[in-house]
Amino acid sequence: MQQTHTIDDKDYEYPENLKPVDVNVYVHPSNMLSTHDYSCSVCRTNHAVLSSGIMKPCWECQREGWQLSQKDNRPWWKRLFTKTNS
Secondary structure, three states: OEEEEEEEOOOOOOOOOOOOOOEEEEEEOOOOOOEEEEEEEOOOOOEEEEOOOOEEOOHHHHHHHOOOOOOOOHHHHHHHOOOOOO
């Protein structure tokens, strides 16, 4: 369960060394800075990469070739007769 916390930038110290256990996202009021404690969905030991609101695998797993994929929900006959970009 994701919990997003809005924080005030007056004398606030961003948490360091968050253990990847639960999903807590700390967002600065300017929406320019954020930190989280979500673990990588592949290795479960490193922190995931938060990119445009999407939690991606950690940098090490991305270097190994792991990435997110999106399910194709089109009917089988449309997938059969439509060329894909992959």
